[in-house]
Amino acid sequence: MRNKIIPYNPELKAYARALRKNMTFAEVILWQKIRKRAFGVQFHRQVPMLNYIVDFYCHEIGLVIEVDGSSHDHKYLYDAKRQGALEKQGVIFLRFTNKQVLKNLFGVLLAIEAKVEELVEEQNSD
Numbered sequence: 001m002r003n004k005i006i007p008y009n010p011e012l013k014a015y016a017r018a019l020r021k022n023m024t025f026a027e028v029i030l031w032q033k034i035r036k037r038a039f040g041v042q043f044h045r046q047v048p049m050l051n052y053i054v055d056f057y058c059h060e061i062g063l064v065i066e067v068d069g070s071s072h073d074h075k076y077l078y079d080a081k082r083q084g085a086l087e088k089q090g091v092i093f094l095r096f097t098n099k100q101v102l103k104n105l106f107g108v109l110l111a112i113e114a115k116v117e118e119l120v121e122e123q124n125s126d
Helices: 010-021 025-034 076-087 098-103 105-125
Strands: 044-049 052-058 063-068 092-097
Touching: 010 044, 010 052, 025 052, 025 063, 025 098, 025 105, 052 076, 063 098, 063 105, 076 092, 092 098, 092 105, 098 105
Parallel strands: 063 092
Antiparallel strands: 044 052, 052 063
16 A cells, blocks of 8 residues: 555646645644654655645655644544545544644644654554
8 A cells, every 4th residue: 555646636736836825833843853864765745636635745654643723622523534435445543633733733743753663663564
């Protein structure tokens, strides 16, 4: 499954591009820390997958990182459906709130690092 490109709706490309230009402050902060192979793998931002766009995705290990702001407060069912559809494609999710990224960036980065190491090790043992 690893390094699998998930099919996506091509109509989402322009919207994903717009989202890259208008990331939330928490997304910008996190992007600065995970870009350029900071954890030994490459993340991409605002990636179309199926009929959705995820905040950050690493094709190499199939990991999605979502940063949920207040816009997600009343979208629990939508987020669960979206995550479930993507998990059926073999994708693994890490979710953080804006508050976690802004108030505990070190803890968020440790969690990401641990998950990346786990997935890389799992991939290497296959």
